[in-house]
């Protein structure tokens with residue numbers, strides 16, 4: 291029988307054609323996606339002109355992606371989707387660890403391996419030197435020996451190495467390992483908050499919505515150890531003007547910290563310091579990683 295397609299029956303028709311999907315999780319995700327996508331079009335009463343505007347926008351987002359830039363991740367971030375995926379991820383853990391924050395579009399794998407106390411600022415800088423220190427702990431507060439700590443951040447002008455003249459040159463990134471007690475310390479420069487990349491379609495969207503486009507100053511981390519759930523997070527500097535209006539919704543209260551100009555407990559007294567302890571939950575089979583994002587070069591097979 292030929293079905294009468296109208297604005298309601300079209301959803302069932304689409305779901306029916308997808309019923310044979312072999313992978314049950316893919317089947318579930320696509321069913322929910324189609325249901326909500328159709329509901330979105332119905333609720334917005336989307337016109338053909340608006341539909342093609344949406345197609346043009348997503349096409350432009352794709353064209354903006356290179357091995358060094360991921361406009362789709364930026365779109366996900368600015369819509370609050372990445373942050374939502376992170377909170378769902380955190381809910382799935384058995385033990386409570388440090389909260390997840392955005393991986394963002396500037397993560398790169400293979401950052402240089404460094405020794406405790408090294409500085410990740412490898413280029414000339416006018417930034418304020420700071421020492422970052424703390425301890426990686428398990429759920430009982432015991433140090434996690436040799437925990438892996440990847441760190442990356444923008445410089446004192448708010449720019450990442452990927453946004454500079456030669457994006458293949460790394461700076462302000464490093465891969466450290468904690469000591470036998472889980473303790474770590476490294477030097478860097480205090481980062482400045484920054485505007486997300488505004489020269490693409492996501493920037494056009496942000497301007498159309500009259501949003502400021504800023505992220506408060508922060509330092510990114512991926513922390514993990516065998517047997518523990520990897521945590522992708524960032525620490526935020528509490529004195530930033532945009533601490534309560536992050537464009538990508540990465541800030542949460544427990545990740546806010548500050549520069550201490552005179553901390554007697556610092557492993558390098560005399561240098562301003564930031565102290566932050568990380569808590570790792572035991573790994574469960576389902577979610578060894580919580581990376582909402584990836585090195586852009588791993589997503590863009592065509593490169594740039």
Ligand SMILES: [Fe+2]
Nearest residue numbers: 394396508510
């Ligand atoms: Fe960032």
